Amino acid sequence: MALPVTISDFSFQYWKDAPFALKDITLSVRPGTICALLGPTNAGKSTLLQALAGILGEHHRQAIASGTVKIGEDTFSPIPRNVLFPTVGLTLQDPYYQISGIRERVWKEVGLTLEAYSLTESEIESRVKTLLERLGLHHLSERKPSTLSGGELQRVALANILIAQPQVLLLDEPCHSLDGTSQRRLASILCSLQGSTTVIVADYQLDFALRVAEQFVVVDTGRIAFNGDRSQFLTNLHTFRSLLPVDVLEQALTNNAVVALSQRLIKNMAKK
């Protein structure tokens, strides 16, 4: 079951006297929705995701943090001090690092996550097979992970996390090494999670965010510059000219793809 994520007055410094990586962040993500966390590099997107996953609290004990993070019924003040997997799953920016290197086949690499639980090998195999089919990765299941391309690695890295069925899924720049087709595939995977998993996607690519997200948060130098839904975001798009590659989107507005997107948007609004 998807969990709500609530962050209240959250500030974070990596050490005393360091500049604020995140400052006064207040954010609420409804359960089962997809939230896009947008902003330029060094805005604090990855820091926020790592704080939610618990990896920041675990590895930066000397850090200065204040505020509250609430995931489902669990309140962490200021942040979780341990990795919250499998409740919260995080995929990192570079998929290459997310391949353990200790399993020789893709399906075994994905199954490695499940080895922490009391499951038999056949149970693990069947679960992995089902997930790989769902993600369109079944043709890679016998391949050696280190021989996969960037896009394939990205999807395997996602499978590594999804196999444990996290209630909150955090994705750090998932389109980092994906071509157009792979991005569309990833978007459809994320859309299929709507309702069952709360997803937060940190990215700088507007087109991908527009394809999947319902809620849009723009972060700039550790502060929230915007928080709103799709229509509010599109209305205010011009105000993010300095933060986001808005030109790319505006240029694309003439393209059929975005026209179709706008039509879908209008349809959705009409439904509401």
Place this chain on the structure above:
Amino acid sequence: MQIPIPDKLSFVLFAWICAFLLPWQFNLPFIISLAVLASSWRPFRPITPSARKAFFRFLGYSTSFGVVLVIVNGLLLREGSIVFKAAIFDFYCGGFEYGLTVSVRLVLLSLSILVFFTSMRFQDFAEYLQSAGLPQSLVSIILLTLFFLEQLPNRITQVFTAQEARGAPVRAGMFARGRSFFLVLSPLVLSSIVESVERGIALELRGYYQRRQVKSTVHEEMANHVWLYVFLTLSLFVVIFSIVHWLSR
């Protein structure tokens, strides 16, 4: 036939004891027989073509290194009688002996480890370490190091190709190759440390370190390890022989 991992480990122990305690006259035939075994006997044979290539390449390099070490020691370590003269250079028997002892020892130490790792899958090694009751974090450190070593030749080739593409003569002759190799090696090792940390974090994010500790099963299976007892007995025999030999001198 396949030898279990503890038995192979006991073989490495035996090879190391021989390398440190026995003279080069014994260790040199040992190295030759190890090379023959690695190419003919299944339990010691490298399991993949790339591992096989790496093994025999290492054998070639280490033999060249050994020959250089012997010649340099024969020339510089002026002990014992002169074996032969070449132009203005005198080569001494004591120097040759010392060079042979050192190079044969180094080659045997490294070759036994190489045989151990090339003749099995990392996954089996990981499973063995877990069944032996080692903490997950320690197992992951060992495996990440092994993964880096496996990837190293490919990454060096990639860096060389990238440098060649921008006109750097990194493969132009032995000297350029050697110089480029050492220049590339240190940044690669440093980046591998960063990479290992990242990979460790990624494993942590997948709950790898939350896994339950596997109950040690090594002791329960000991009865089936014939080779383990053979190599341990041989190791003990070598140690006793060396002590007796040392006392009787």
